[in-house]
Amino acid sequence: MDRYVKTVPLAAEIFDVRRSQKLEMVKELKIEKARFRLEEEIGKSPPLSDEELWWEMRHKALELRDDYRIENRKAFANIWSDMVFGISLFLILYLNQSKVALLKFTGYKILSNISDTxxxxxxxxITDIFLGYHSESGWQTLLEIIVEHYGFQIDSSAITIFVCFIPVILDACVKLWADSEVIPKTYATCCTNAAEDLVKDKANLVSDMxxxxxxxxHTYLRISLTERCNLRCHYCMPEEGVELTPTPQLLSHQEIFRLANLFVTSGVNKIRLTGGEPTLRKDIQDxxxxLSSLKGLKALAITTNGITLAKKLPMLKQCGITSLNISLDTxxxxxxxxxTRRKGHHKVIESINAAIDLGYNPVKVNCVVMRGFNDxxxxxxxxxxxxxxxxVRFIEFMPFDGNVWNVKKLVPYSEMLDTVSKQFPGLKRLNDPLTETAKNFKIDGHTGTVSFITSMTEHFCAGCNRLRLLADGxxxxxxxxxxxxxxxxxxxSGxxxxxxxxxxxxxxxxxxxxxxxxxxIAKTANRPMIHIGG
Incomplete structure (x- = not known):
């Protein structure tokens, strides 16, 4: 540190005694001089000549100077150490977002288990202790400690102004957070209980809906959480992209919950979250x-491209996701x-393996089959x-706005089945429920299964039980x-x-x-798939 001070002029200026400290030194030297004179008067110390007194004062001044220099160096070290700590903490949180989200979710879960009272x-x-009117002296003491910690001069006027305004602003922010986060979650629980009573009273009315x-x-609701996506798949989005709905026109968290609750109390027992890419929505864990807390909901699934899933999946599982589909076409x-017009193949593979490691069985992999590309x-x-x-779910190529559908690109179910059965003669058809969209098969000796979704050549409209709630409501x-x-x-509108x-x-x-x-269908105007939700 001494070498640094000698070689860097700015450091020497910073570490040297500042003007405010010099004024304090003058006060202390006056007190010290008065002490010597007092001790002489009461006979506690022998009389000192002016020269001896001057040397005593000089010795005291040098001692004070050294003390203030050490204090300044400590303050400088505090600034750097706190900066390093702050940067390190930020990096740790940034690189462990899934763990942070899981911690946040745990906090919400603990909070949700506390009664409204x-x-x-x-x-x-909390607001009274930290932000109440009686905490003024506490704020003042805290600010003085912080100012001294960093070696700044204490300005009583500035501290007074700070204490007058900042706690009030923080108090308002805390109450706003409570209104937007805590109260809606409490409302969610109350709304669910009230809805159960409504179902008991009007079961016939709501089921008929x-x-x-x-x-x-229709017991299956697909909810699109967002129109945004981090891929640009050919069959989902035109090359020039799509115009996204402005955020204020998209459903909020509370609106999604209210509508979902309405559907579940009416008989829906499965919800699938789609997009866009649903994991891009910041409040997806909430x-x-x-949604997973809704009474009567048996399954909460998600369809994702898997790009960001691996990091978020542990948290999503904790939040109630019971099954998932991951899109991978090659x-x-x-x-x-x-x-996809983007990189990230390894991330999708990583997400599939992460889902398996977390115990999802089966992990559904959606593959849109296109002739000349991945057939x-x-x-x-x-x-x-x-x-x-x-x-593995092989999906027939379907026409939507902007995906340049062509029947020549379509690989029909019969051809896909023939291709697989020739290579795997042990392929056997499974019994599917009436509402199943896929034709499911099992291969002797294989752990997983194979399915075909034949929307174009052998539609399954007779057993359709699906409704779609788009991101814009x-x-x-x-x-x-x-x-x-x-x-x-x-x-x-109320x-x-x-x-x-x-x-x-x-x-x-x-x-x-x-x-x-x-x-x-190819001639009918419809939305791009990214607007509808996968």
């Missing part, structure tokens, strides 16, 4: 946590980059099921149908549950028996 007591206690003219009971990294990899995908609990009763109805607008049920029920009743067929 307990929460109110804690909020009042989800039954269409053909007797299909959404999952609240096992060749170069093809992946071409198809030669089908058997390689099937090999993934040999030793791992993976359900529109309800879509058929993936390939252009008709939609807004639930966001009446919700924000519509009650009964009015919302009437809107939903009317939309469900208008659902057609089947889609128009792939050639007519």
């Amino acid at each position: 307990g929460k109110a007591f804690l909020i009042i206690l 989800l039954v269409d003219r053909f007797g299909r009971m 959404i999952c946590f609240n 096992l060749v990294p170069a093809k992946f980059e071409f198809m 030669d990899e089908m058997c390689d995908f099937v090999n993934l099921t040999r030793d791992k609990p993976i359900n 529109n309800l879509k009763v058929c993936l390939f149908g252009p008709s939609e109805v807004s639930l966001r607008d009446p919700l924000r 519509a009650g549950d009964e009015e919302l049920r009437e809107i939903i029920g009317a939309a469900v009743k208008r659902k057609k028996a089947a889609h128009a067929g792939m050639f007519d």
